[in-house]
Amino acid sequence: MNKYLSINNFALLSLFLVPALLLSTNNFSVVVVALIVFFSIYYLIKNRAHCDFNKYDLLITGCLGAYFFANLPITIVDGSTFRYFQGGSRLLLCIPIYLMFRKAFILRSAQAYEWLSIGIIVGSIGTLVLAIYQFFILNMPRIDGFLFSINFGYLACSLAFLALCLSIKSKYNNLLLLAFIASIISTILTITRGAIFAIPILLIFCAVLNWKKLSLKLTSTVIVGFIVLSLATYWNSDSVKQRIDYTAYEVSHIISGDIKAATSTGTRFYLWKAATEAFKQSPFIGLPYDEREALNKQLYAEGKVNEYTRDLNRGHAHSQYFEMLASNGILGIVAIIMMLVVPLVVFIQHYRKTNSLGGYTGAVFVAGFMLFCLTEAPLQANLISAFYGFMLATFFALVRIEKYNAIQQPN
Structure with a gap:
């Protein structure tokens, strides 16, 4: 019993630490993911006789492993670097995390959502503190934390929508909404257009997924709050104003050819x-x-x-899609489908059938990365690919438990 308690506690702790340390520290969340990888491999070896494997597990293994295996042929042909595996290896290593989480959270799904929520709240606040320090005290035109500003913006935006989605069925809903606002502010201060433009699109996507239960009050509050925050930032920040004006200038030239x-x-x-x-x-x-x-x-x-x-x-193509098209060919297209499209479909279908919080949050999380991948190749980056793989493993595991173990979801 103590063995299983320690496994459960360590798994739950990782759900808190990964988002809590994501942007407020220098790659500490990657260390947590690495530790949970080693721990999960040890767990699977020790409990190999009890590790059942069904069609759903096979599909998820394919989703997390496709990016890595799509790079095998080109790595062999190149023969001079393993750089092609930079992003895919992180996703591949999240397979044992998924296989452990699907067992560790069977009786603790509600606690898993709770620990994840607290981690996102702490992480969002820490991110905002760092953003305010860099922008207002260090007078940095674009905040970047310990990363490039673009990657910081993508992860801050991702944290924001994790907070927003989890707030629907959480006793910490007010704190999660504050975390959403905090991460949105951090996103805007990076001046990362790919992340900022994703915000209204993801808000619409959230509304479309949840339109039957949409609260007019909450929807109006979020929309008005976003508009007010955006306008306030535009008029009070020269760097934000210049970035938006420059974007409008570029768009006008592109339209004119x-x-x-x-x-x-x-x-x-x-x-x-x-x-x-x-x-x-x-x-x-x-x-x-x-x-x-x-x-x-x-x-x-x-x-x-x-x-x-x-x-x-x-x-480098500055787009995940075009980068994989150029470096992996048709295999890259297959990998894109497996690591982005299939997870989105899995989460949406499960949410529609069960009203699952994990399905809803997972769908919005993946949709965000599908947008981020349009203008950058974020899944090649160490921190982002580790975070994406870890969160996929988490939501896949929670969905599996709901599908096959009939565990009650959070109310």
Whole structure:
């Protein structure tokens, strides 16, 4: 009994520590994920006789392992670096976490949601404190915490919507709503357009998923609060105002067909064009980094891309989708479907059938990353891929328990 209690307690503690330490510390949450990986492998070895495995488990294993295995052929062809595995290895290592969580939380699902909620509250507050310190005291034009500002923005936005979704069925609902606001402020202070523009889209997605039980008061409060917060930030922050004005300037040039004048957004179009050309050259497994660099130089000589695209290391596409298209070919498309589309479908279907909090929160969480992946390749980053894999493992495990163990959900 003590053995199982210690396993349960350690698993619950990780649900608190990972979001609590996510952005307020320098990669400490990755350390927690690494520890839980080792612990889960030990647990599975010790309890291998009792580890049943069904079709759902097989599907989840495929979701968490697809990114890694899609990179096997190109790594062999390249023969000079294991960098291709940078993101996929983190997701792969979350498979044993899932397999342990599906057992550890069978009798403690409600506690799992509670510990996760508290961790998100603490993490959101810590993130806001760090954001305020960097923006107002250090006078940084874009806060970045211990990361690049773009990655900080994505993770802060992710924390915000985890808080919002969990607030629906939590005794900490008021604190979770405050955590949502705190993380939204942190997101805005990064000036990360991909994260900021995701906010209204995810709010709409939340409403669509939950429209039958939508509270007019809550919906109005969130919408009005977001508009007021956005306008206040725009008029009181020069850096935010400049960023939004510059975005409008770029969009106007793109609409008129002058892509070169849209330095930031226009460059992404060139990068995506180069990635598409790489896919055409090797559609099955993609092109290795050195060949992508050579291709980009050739495209520049032909006047098809700009100087930034020509000189970029590894031919990076600044989009998870185009990056995997270029580096993994058709295998990359399969991996994208497995690690983003399939989880979204699994969570939405389960939510519609059972009104599951895990299904609802998991669906919004994955939808957020689907948006983030449009203009960056966040799942290549160490912290983000570890966090994404850990949260997928958590929600997959909670959904499995609800599907096969008939455990009552939080009220």
